[in-house]
Amino acid sequence: MRQEFRKARWYRTMLFVPGHNLEWMLKAPKYGADALIFDLEDAVPVAQKPLARERTAKALDALKDGTFGRFVRLNGWRTGNMVEDLVAVVRSGLDGVMLPKVEDVEDITALDLLLDDLETQRGLPKGRIEILPGCETAQALYRYYDICKCSERVRRAGGSMNAVPAGDGNRALGLLDATGEGIEERSLENRMLLNGNAVLEARAAGVTQILGGMCTRIDDLELVRRVAQRARQLGASGSQVIHPSHVKILNEVFSPSVAELEQARATVVAMAEAVARGEAAARLNGRMIDYAHARSGLQLLERARSVGIDVGVVPALAVPSFDDPARP
Numbered sequence: 001m002r003q004e005f006r007k008a009r010w011y012r013t014m015l016f017v018p019g020h021n022l023e024w025m026l027k028a029p030k031y032g033a034d035a036l037i038f039d040l041e042d043a044v045p046v047a048q049k050p051l052a053r054e055r056t057a058k059a060l061d062a063l064k065d066g067t068f069g070r071f072v073r074l075n076g077w078r079t080g081n082m083v084e085d086l087v088a089v090v091r092s093g094l095d096g097v098m099l100p101k102v103e104d105v106e107d108i109t110a111l112d113l114l115l116d117d118l119e120t121q122r123g124l125p126k127g128r129i130e131i132l133p134g135c136e137t138a139q140a141l142y143r144y145y146d147i148c149k150c151s152e153r154v155r156r157a158g159g160s161m162n163a164v165p166a167g168d169g170n171r172a173l174g175l176l177d178a179t180g181e182g183i184e185e186r187s188l189e190n191r192m193l194l195n196g197n198a199v200l201e202a203r204a205a206g207v208t209q210i211l212g213g214m215c216t217r218i219d220d221l222e223l224v225r226r227v228a229q230r231a232r233q234l235g236a237s238g239s240q241v242i243h244p245s246h247v248k249i250l251n252e253v254f255s256p257s258v259a260e261l262e263q264a265r266a267t268v269v270a271m272a273e274a275v276a277r278g279e280a281a282a283r284l285n286g287r288m289i290d291y292a293h294a295r296s297g298l299q300l301l302e303r304a305r306s307v308g309i310d311v312g313v314v315p316a317l318a319v320p321s322f323d324d325p326a327r328p
Contacts, residue, residue, distance in 0.1 A: 006206045008130070008155035010303055011035040011069055012238045012254035013247050014211065018043040019072070020052035025059035031244040032251060034307065035069030040085050041076070041100050049081055053088035064093030071132065073098040077107050083114070090118040096130030102140045105150045108133055112151045130155050132211075144198055148205035157202040158211030158240060199235035212236035218243045228253040256304050261311055264297035271297075272315040291319050 015033035017025050019040045028036050038059060044052045060070055072089045074097050075081035086097070099111055108131060115129050131153040135141050148154050199210055212231040215224045228239055228250050239250050256264070266284060271294040274282035281290040294317060301311045 004206050005208055006152060006155045008207075008209045009069060010209060010237060010306055011156070011211075012307065013241045013250045014069070014071065014238065015241045015244065015247055016043065016073070018052075019056040019059075020044050020048045022055040022059060025056070026062060028244075029063065029066055029068055031247045033068065033241060033247045034238070034251070035071060035095070036063075037071045037073050037098060037240070038089075039073045040081075040089075041073050049075070050084075053085060057088050057091065060089060060091055060093035064091075069095045071096040071098055071130075073100060073134075076101040076134075077103075077110070082111075086114055086118060090115065090122065090124070090129065092124060094129055096132055098132040098134055100134040101136050102133045102147060103137060104139065104143060105146050108147055108151050108154065112153055115153065127152060129153065132156055132158060134158070141198070145201035145205050148202045148207045154205075154207060156209035156211060157198075157207045209238065210236045211238055211240055214240045214242055215246065216242055218245070221245065221249060225249050225253060251307075255307065255309060256300050260300060261304060261309070264300040265312060265314055267293050267297035268301070268314055268317050271319075272317045275317065294319050 011034040013033040014035040014037050015028060015031060016037045016039050017028045019025070019038045020043075025036070025038055038056045040049065040052050040056060056072060060072075063070060070093055072085070072094065074085045076099065089097070097111070097115075099107065102108065111131055115131070116126065118124075119126055119129065131151055133140070133147050133154060135144060135147060135157070140147060144157075148157050202210055212234065215227045217223050224246050231239060232253060236254075238254050241247055241250055267289055270282040270284045270289060271291070274280065281288055283289075298317065298319070301314055304311050
């Protein structure tokens with residue numbers, strides 16, 4: 001069976017903002033995150049949940065024309081809050097919802113049906129609103145592929161690589177040590193060792209964007225950078241961000257470097273010249289390159305353009321069709 005990959009906008013950073021603080025939500029775009037996540041769950045005191053819904057709806061309306069993505073982290077199933085959350089926030093300014101504490105496939109498929117109904121009722125494009133599953137339990141991590149596969153709305157996945165000491169995911173896996181030097185980096189490693197197929201499972205399910213590496217040490221910016229770099233090495237395409245001061249660092253980590261851009265451009269140039277000679281391979285810096293390298297180079301350049309990075313002059317190059325799971 002031919003695998004279908006779900007196209008999704010590339011977000012290097014997704015910044016959490018408490019949903020009961022309208023002032024913070026309205027000023028959040030200035031920090032430069034590719035997407036914002038207005039939080040109705042853990043960042044909001046229980047007594048302020050109704051107020052948070054009202055203020056988040058106002059923020060979505062006010063920011064609906066922004067070039068950044070707009071997501072809302074809902075309260076999970078079985079809290080008695082999720083349906084009210086959806087009724088309040090499903091509107092034209094919403095790009096996606098994050099569902100925390102996912103247990104099984106049914107949590108996603110039920111949410112998919114609710115979104116279908118609300119989109120129809122409100123005249124919104126069918127299927128546009130994404131679902132970002134928060135896999136924070138052992139059961140959800142065990143069923144990662146099925147959860148990612150069960151809905152076309154799941155176009156990015158996160159939670160399997162979050163390095164949050166004493167967070168829900170680590171507690172579910174018995175990783176309770178929340179102190180000590182480098183704990184967030186070790187936490188990230190432990191999570192990946194216990195669920196080492198997470199990236200493979202998500203991509204096999206057709207998900208092209210993987211989030212990971214969120215760091216809760218607000219003032220340790222070097223640790224923020226190291227955790228993000230490790231997450232990128234493990235296959236993450238971006239990260240959730242807990243504090244505005246982390247956005248610039250992670251945008252840099254998940255953006256192609258100058259050297260990467262130069263290599264990608266040189267690869268495309270060399271292959272374009274080879275094709276013009278009637279050849280399907282070329283030599284570049286002592287190495288053989290072919291269409292596979294050209295596809296990777298074109299993909300990297302396309303991603304850079306998508307976030308406003310100048311990639312210079314790139315020759316037109318037609319390459320044989322290939323479904324690339326990392327295509328933005």
